[in-house]
Amino acid sequence: MIESFADDIWIASxxxxxxxxxxHFPTRMAIIRLEAGGLFVWSPVALTEDLRDAVDALGPVEHIVGPNSLHHLFIPDWAAAWPQAQLHAAPGLDTARPDIRFDAILGDAPDPAWAGTLDQVVMRGNAITTETVFFHRPSGTVIVTDLIQHLPDDWFSGWRKLIAKWDRMTGPEPAMPRKFRLAFTNRKAARAARDRLLAWPAERLVMAHGAPVTEDAAGLIRRAFAWL
Incomplete structure (x- = not known):
């Protein structure tokens, strides 16, 4: 259900x-224990009773994060399960889901509650979605939602398989899907955010749609953004 990925960071499919x-896409979330012991929940997946029990065993849920405007389906269930948690939205998600009461909009500076553990940058200039990318400093883990993906070659079939290959959702290594590349209409803003991201000393990579990466994460991320 929940597996340890590094010290104080867990992932769950x-x-x-x-x-x-x-x-159709696989889903993955991350849970991070902050310095004070509370939990930061990134891109929550469907909540089950077993998952809820496993999360409660890790500590109190204090922050629930929607990292872009496409990842929001299960936030209401998590908010209902942990009503004391603060809800954080990437820019645009609050507009996409006006029915959800968000407490804060994510910016380029980390919230004081997690500034000692996480850094972040907002990837602006994309017509599809504005995504906030996170960096877990203690483990050197970059956490991305849709900007880097990697699905097995046989994940899709028929015409969808052909489109997925063209889109770079499948391939030899994780990459930015072509549709997201084309959607960066403000490349100056994208490059500024990319430069901040590439400055992080990445050792690992967690993606919402793809297996985690534990080797050459920095090189892979650099190649994924090299087209900019």
């Missing part, structure tokens, strides 16, 4: 979700 065009 959820059920597949179906997006536009009938494309």
């Amino acid at each position: 959820g059920p597949t979700v179906t997006g536009a065009g009938g494309f």
